[in-house]
Amino acid sequence: MTKKADLLPGTLDMLILKTLARAPLHGYGIALSIKRSSDEVLTVEEGSLYPALQRLLLQGWVKAEWKKTETNRRARYYTLTPLGRKQLGIELSQFEQMIAAISRVLQDA
């Protein structure tokens, strides 16, 4: 009934880039990481995640590599590129500016 979005539209790429800025991870791990560090509030559906990763690859913001996980499974690890790190900075500042602007509107008497 109460339709709640899994995440705020327009923020997924930034969240992925930020997650990868800490350490390379495979897709499944990225989703888990975001879910966990947001205290289960943000959920990244697979149908959102993999297309997003494709976008990021195309832009050259991340690169991918097949490896083995600790649990001996085959997984594709995504790593932030220097360009991706720069992009993350851009998105972060734009996001903060947006939030600040929205806050002004919301708090305006």
Place this chain on the structure above:
Amino acid sequence: MTKKADLLPGTLDMLILKTLARAPLHGYGIALSIKRSSDEVLTVEEGSLYPALQRLLLQGWVKAEWKKTETNRRARYYTLTPLGRKQLGIELSQFEQMIAAISRVLQDA
């Protein structure tokens, strides 16, 4: 070149409701109000605004009425309904929860 969105997707309805919570306004006035109170950061394009107002009307969150502006022009004034006020509260709290969650992800070491 730098593609900057005019606003954060998913926040338009909330911004409109909040604006109307202060006083009834016509569409053009809503756009101006949001632009001004956000210090020109947020821009509501007409092609976003009017479909949004139609959505809000359909949901019963606002009602509309033709009137004369102070400058003697014909304009459609939108007013927040009690249901709309309730909805605004819901959207505000969901938004705050989202922002808090995103902040946790972004600030996570």
Place this chain on the structure above:
DNA sequence: CTCTATCCATAGATAAGCTATAGATAGGCG
């Protein structure tokens, strides 16, 4: 009397996320 600002509104394109689905394998457990 023309021009600008004010006001309405819609159609079409695009982007992004969600639902649903599909498949493969490792390791635990019966």
Place this chain on the structure above:
DNA sequence: CGCCTATCTATAGCTTATCTATGGATAGAG
């Protein structure tokens, strides 16, 4: 040994929301 669950990948199709691009009308200024 075979089933089940968790882990891991990925795509197709739907839907929704926003932007671009128009189009039109009128008040008041110059």
